[in-house]
Each structure stands twice: as structure tokens, then as C-alpha cells.
Amino acid sequence: MSRVWPRPSDYVPVWRAMQDFTKARTPDTSDELWLVEHSPVYTLGQASKPEHLLNPGNIPVIQTDRGGQVTYHGPGQVMVYILADLKRSGHYIKQMVNEIEESVILTLTGFGVEHACRKDGAPGVYVPMGNTLAKIAALGIKVRNGSTYHGVALNVDMDLKPFDGINPCGYAGLQTVNMVDMGARAQWDDVAQALATQIAGQCGLRLSNG
DSSP, rough: OOOOOOBOOOOOHHHHHHHHHHHHOOOTTEEEEEEOBBSEEEEOTTTOOGGGGGTTTEEEEEEOOOOOOOOEEOTTEEEEEEEEEEETOOOOOOHHHHHHHHHHHHHHHHHHOOOOOTTTOOOEEEEEEEEEEEEEEEEEEEETTEEEEEEEESSSSSGGGGGGGOGGGGGOOOBBTTTTTOOOOOOEEEEEEEEHHHHHHHTTOOBBBO
């Protein structure tokens, strides 16, 4: 099942709901994908270093339990949270990360954004910009008791200025980019549903019909 949260949604209530869902699930619980557009927020992963938070201004900063470094979420970005039984799928977490990245690449291709790619040692999805690679999607997953939560963020048409207040994902000077900057003018709902469909297929999720 894909659940669309009210837009925008504050970060903490969604995060707590993910934790509660994961804690309560049983071997028979169906997997779910939550589609979220967040109010502005910086989130710090478990590996985050304070020096990567440069100038947060008045944007809230939340320490979370996901993997990865610091990133920004805000309006115009599609967030897909992946609540999956990893043990049941038979997939390893590194494999799942690869499958999520592939889902983003296929989604971007479907909207006309070509040449999206991975970057060695830096999870996420990137697109060529000039002589460098700009990050268009970030991901961070948490595994607890064999189940996943947190997920992937894809920049559709958002204000990118808040990324200047951090070293995105721990990389100083890393450029970020929107789908719209790459010529893809798409509605948030269309991108969210397309990405969810790709993730469900690539990651072998068992979703309910509800």
C-alpha cells in the first residue's frame, strides 16, 4: 500500500509513526510506502558530523536514527519512506540500496532526465552538470529487527538555497539539482507515484491492496 501524507507534513510525526509501525509489525504485516512532502527541515543521520551543519538559520534541525549524513527536506521534494520486511524479501541492505537507486534512475528516465547515475562511495543518484555531478536524490535507510524504514528523497521542483546551509550528505561544495532544472516539468503526485511503483517492483515489496 502507498500512503500519501498531507502536504506538507512536519518531519517528527512521520518519523515517530515509522518507528511505531516498525515496532508493531509482525511477519504477516504487509510492506508500505509512504509518500511525503515535508515542511522545511534539516535531518542529521547517525554518521553526521557537526561541522557539516554550516548555517541552518531558522530551519529546524532534527537528529534522526537513519543512516547517512546531513540533508535537507522541503516543499517540492518527493520523499518515499520504505517500510519493508527485509528478511522476508531475502534481500541484503546493500542490495536494497542499489535497487532504490535504480528505481530513481528509472523514474528520472521516464520523465526525460537522461544519464542519471550512481557515484562510487556516495549513496544517492546524480546527474551530469557541466564537468561535475550534481545530486538529485539522497537516501538513508534504517534497519531494525529485520525491517526497514526511512527512505529516499527526490528533488522535483524545490528551493535549493537551504542546501547552502549544509555540506549535503557530508560533501563540501556538492551541487544539488531539481528535476525541473533538467527540463522535467512534472507534478509532485505523478513523480511520487512513479517512484513508488518502481521501488515496489525493484525491491520486491509485498504491498497490501488496501
